[in-house]
Amino acid sequence: MSERVPQYRIKHVGINHPDAETALDAAKRLCDLFDLQPANETDTHIFAGSLFEVKKVCTRGTYGHVAMQTDDIEAAIEHLKKKGISIQEDTIRRNEEGKIKFVYLDLEISGFAFHLAL
Numbered sequence: 001m002s003e004r005v006p007q008y009r010i011k012h013v014g015i016n017h018p019d020a021e022t023a024l025d026a027a028k029r030l031c032d033l034f035d036l037q038p039a040n041e042t043d044t045h046i047f048a049g050s051l052f053e054v055k056k057v058c059t060r061g062t063y064g065h066v067a068m069q070t071d072d073i074e075a076a077i078e079h080l081k082k083k084g085i086s087i088q089e090d091t092i093r094r095n096e097e098g099k100i101k102f103v104y105l106d107l108e109i110s111g112f113a114f115h116l117a118l
Contacts, residue, residue, distance in 0.1 A: 011069035011117050012044070014053040018063065026029040027054040060104060061113030073100045073116045080105065091115070 008075045017023035031038055036049030055064060068077045070076045076098070077087055086106040093102040095118075104115040 003079070004075065006070045006072060006079050008076070009069045011067040012047070012051055012053050014055055014059075014061070014065040014067065015053045016058040016064045018058060020056040023054045023056040027052070030054065060115075061108055062111035064111075065104075065113040065115055067117050068116055069117055071118070073103065073118065076116055077103070 015026065017026060023046060027048045027081075029037060030036060030048035030052050034049065034051070036051065039047040039049060041047075042056055044059070045053050047053055053065075053067070059065075075109045088104040088106050090100070091104040092100055100116075101118045103117060104113060107114065
């Protein structure tokens with residue numbers, strides 16, 4: 001029986017900025033450009049719709065991160081381990097049932113970190 005290959009979708013793209021001022025300007029420009037609404041603002045980020053997480057600080061990834069959505073993160077982790085990709089254990093977040101709902105991969109491609117999310 002062959003292994004089920006996880007399906008991935010881009011959930012959002014996170015874009016790092018050095019400060020809140022430049023992040024808010026970028027979020028406004030993205031909202032204007034793609035007819036999005038500002039959403040879910042915190043001390044560290046603001047979302048432009050659900051497509052862009054505009055970071056008010058530089059965090060993981062040189063330029064930011066790509067959030068990859070998948071229905072079964074544990075299966076995705078096992079699949080990626082077979083490709084030699086590990087996870088950053090300290091970034092695991094679990095739901096009420098103890099299932100992983102979020103984790104960063106231990107890699108950066110073209111300046112972007114990647115995380116898995118439900």
